Amino acid sequence: MNRIHLNIPSDLVFERVVRASAAELGSTMGFPRERVEDLKLAVSEAVTNAIEHGGGGGVAGSVEVIFSLHADQLEVEIIDHGKGIEHFNTERRVVEEDNLEAGMLRGFGSYLISELVDQYEVQSSGTGTSLRLRIFKAK
Template structure:
């Protein structure tokens, strides 16, 4: 199977298109239902971050999503062309939900934790005007 490239507007309403495409490609690759559902959550989070943080106020820049089938799994690249961010600091702040009550919960950081919990490999890079999140899932079934 070949790479599939999808470019969506920086609008949360288009993330469903990415999820549908991912479902079809992952099913064709032989992933189990549970694995596909995990990937959908992780990729949706990466796309949400790209839309929310990467496109600026004008939402003028698109989000590029590339599905790269592997012999043993699938890699999904999500790229936005907005402001860069310090992913190392963001990763250090990422953690599971903690605290005794909802008032103890802080906003942010959970997305990175979810991506890392649900995917086998997560890489992030960011430089002037471009942020890329690379998510890889291997077939375990």
């Protein structure tokens, strides 16, 4: 297993660095183009959430991203150092239509991530949140 560890400032401009890294790693590992696009979008959403909600809201904070390359999967862990989140149900795979129509898009990013990757885990405490995304070569 190979690991790549990025530590980016809590600034949205650096989300692009992580997204490009995810795309390159997915392509290098031989994922089909569609799966690389899923990976890019899921990682982009997760990193954006970490920056906006857990990185201190400015450059002073940071977000860690760890890519772990396995023979059959790519695992991406996104770690922020914010206040944490309340209990989050990763099995919830529905978005309330009434909320969407009312313009309430809260939580949609987490739903989107869960639909784009094969496995999605969240651990959170008062000192930060860790999202672990896994995408397998064979789905």
